[in-house]
Amino acid sequence: MIGAGIFVITGQTAAALAGPALTFSFVLAGLAAAFAALSYAEIAAMLPVLGSAYVYADATFGGWLAWFMGWNAVAE
Numbered sequence: 001m002i003g004a005g006i007f008v009i010t011g012q013t014a015a016a017l018a019g020p021a022l023t024f025s026f027v028l029a030g031l032a033a034a035f036a037a038l039s040y041a042e043i044a045a046m047l048p049v050l051g052s053a054y055v056y057a058d059a060t061f062g063g064w065l066a067w068f069m070g071w072n073a074v075a076e
Helices: 005-016 021-046 053-060 063-075
Strands: none
Touching: 021 053, 053 063
């Protein structure tokens, strides 16, 4: 989840604007990513089939949104 741009942006932002708040923002973003991964893993553990965007949407939001997400994946 961490790209190479993080090393460039960190130095530029810390020098110009943020100071110690930059570290806090990276910790906060890391926590948000961790909670998103945990919620995705919880949904995956509840389903007895192999997962995809269609299966997860069908289990959580219903058929119409799952159909829409399935066709978005095909169009991709």
